[in-house]
Amino acid sequence: MIGLMSFTDIKDIRLPYPDHFPNPTFDFQKTPLDSTKILLGRILFYDPILSKDNSISCASCHSPYNAFAHTDHDLSHGIFDAIGTRNAPALFNLAWQKEFMWDGAINHIDMQALAPISHPGEMGSSINEVVSTLNASNAYKELFQKAFGEKTITGAKVLKALTQFQLTLVSANAKYDKVKMGKDSFTLQENNGYLLFKKNCNTCHQEPLFSSYQFANNGLPVDTTLNDFGRWQVTGQTKDSLHFKIPSVRNLSYSYPYMHDGRFKTLREVLNHYTEQKIPLTSNEKADIIAFLLTLNDADFVFDKNNKYYKIK
Amino acid sequence: MKTAILHLFVLFTSLTLDAQKALSISFVPTIDHASIVLDSNYQYGDISLSISNLKFYISELALFNDDTFVANVGKQHHLFDAGLPTSGLISQEMTEPGAFNNIRFNIGIDSLTHSAGVFEGDLDPIHGMYWSWQSGYIHFKLEGTSPACPTRQNKFQIHVGGYQAPNNTLRKIILPVVTSSTLNIEIALDKIIQRIFGQKIFQMMSPGPTAVALADIFPQIFQIKK
Numbered sequence: 001m002i003g004l005m006s007f008t009d010i011k012d013i014r015l016p017y018p019d020h021f022p023n024p025t026f027d028f029q030k031t032p033l034d035s036t037k038i039l040l041g042r043i044l045f046y047d048p049i050l051s052k053d054n055s056i057s058c059a060s061c062h063s064p065y066n067a068f069a070h071t072d073h074d075l076s077h078g079i080f081d082a083i084g085t086r087n088a089p090a091l092f093n094l095a096w097q098k099e100f101m102w103d104g105a106i107n108h109i110d111m112q113a114l115a116p117i118s119h120p121g122e123m124g125s126s127i128n129e130v131v132s133t134l135n136a137s138n139a140y141k142e143l144f145q146k147a148f149g150e151k152t153i154t155g156a157k158v159l160k161a162l163t164q165f166q167l168t169l170v171s172a173n174a175k176y177d178k179v180k181m182g183k184d185s186f187t188l189q190e191n192n193g194y195l196l197f198k199k200n201c202n203t204c205h206q207e208p209l210f211s212s213y214q215f216a217n218n219g220l221p222v223d224t225t226l227n228d229f230g231r232w233q234v235t236g237q238t239k240d241s242l243h244f245k246i247p248s249v250r251n252l253s254y255s256y257p258y259m260h261d262g263r264f265k266t267l268r269e270v271l272n273h274y275t276e277q278k279i280p281l282t283s284n285e286k287a288d289i290i291a292f293l294l295t296l297n298d299a300d301f302v303f304d305k306n307n308k309y310y311k312i313k
Numbered sequence: 314m315k316t317a318i319l320h321l322f323v324l325f326t327s328l329t330l331d332a333q334k335a336l337s338i339s340f341v342p343t344i345d346h347a348s349i350v351l352d353s354n355y356q357y358g359d360i361s362l363s364i365s366n367l368k369f370y371i372s373e374l375a376l377f378n379d380d381t382f383v384a385n386v387g388k389q390h391h392l393f394d395a396g397l398p399t400s401g402l403i404s405q406e407m408t409e410p411g412a413f414n415n416i417r418f419n420i421g422i423d424s425l426t427h428s429a430g431v432f433e434g435d436l437d438p439i440h441g442m443y444w445s446w447q448s449g450y451i452h453f454k455l456e457g458t459s460p461a462c463p464t465r466q467n468k469f470q471i472h473v474g475g476y477q478a479p480n481n482t483l484r485k486i487i488l489p490v491v492t493s494s495t496l497n498i499e500i501a502l503d504k505i506i507q508r509i510f511g512q513k514i515f516q517m518m519s520p521g522p523t524a525v526a527l528a529d530i531f532p533q534i535f536q537i538k539k
Binding site for chain 1: 427428429432433436437438439443446447448449480521
């Protein structure tokens, strides 16, 4: 299943995901996967050529070993050591998401990369600059020719290639998934944690993706040094104040710290926050939920060599 | 969405084009009826200004006979750029166009296209007509300088966009036409200039009520030039 993808010249690859997953929301009918585009997107993702001073790549903030999050930084770091205002989210199962960013400000994955490329504190460049730099590279021209049948590099092609690679980041082979596929079983503690999770957390962190990808307020008080009101800034509606996109709780061991501003370093702190938010849990129950959450770590995904750094020759 | 029908008081006769004829439509931006040349100085009343950038999307340009659709003209989405003289000209080979007495188009991009990912050509984000921090095309962009602007380097930057209710700034334009295979459409920027200088809106970079109010002027600035 996962990991079977190899970058030969097969066109129209089907996105690999298990039977217990719903259908992706991304329209693969309209934009099918294509191995040469995926490979090009992967090369671009790891290439600092997308930043103004050739120092920062997408992977600088979205490292494969952290489920494509930015571990150890509460707020993301960009070009010239600028500090952003939000924690870099883990990237996986993006084909099931419709709105991107913590506040859903971006309506399609194609358009997402414009944000970090143009942000003065992230990559500090612009899509025009990126396109002219790439057009000056014979190696890239050849890759674009292979992927799109045209040597001329456009903004649309750069964005489409990045999308193709990111869509292949599917995390669906954690212990939880193996249990669902009948290949493994939960321990007693994990199973108890699973039941508690379904009772207290699943309305928002809906299985099997472990997010409904809706927006919610989980009770975090606003950090007055950031004054980030989340979804409200996008919709202008006060009912959305302090609503943030519900993150998936897969791969938590790799993607700490937690929440939109990275305020919690450990799962224990997260669970303590929820008990303060009137979800009554004993310390044993918290331990059980954590045991269950750890079954959502997908080492096959995190160490998948098909997602790793790939350099243009 | 607002619909404006200009000069409805005039009665128009339908016109028919010969088979195989080309129809060409030109868009000419003006201030005080003088065509705009980028980066040159204009004195408009007591306002002196210079325009450095004027771009907007013309989409779904089509011929109609009363309310009956007759034919599309040009691409679905067309970027007008005052810096590229050829972008003001849209032409279309017409095989059997039939009779028509009004032309219709939108200023801006429809909401479906807005959320359908990236496109090549006139919609490619390299044209600087896409916001990066929040999804959305800029429907209309006007930039320049004036000593009246208390901003950095006396710049004004007007970016009109927004595709979701209640901040949708797409505007439909309907212009009655008279017989000719060439149509010249004047874009009289006067009212826009009056609004931004009158209300001192020198920086507008996001969707909202101010953008909506400015977009409401669009249907009044397009007119057929005799």
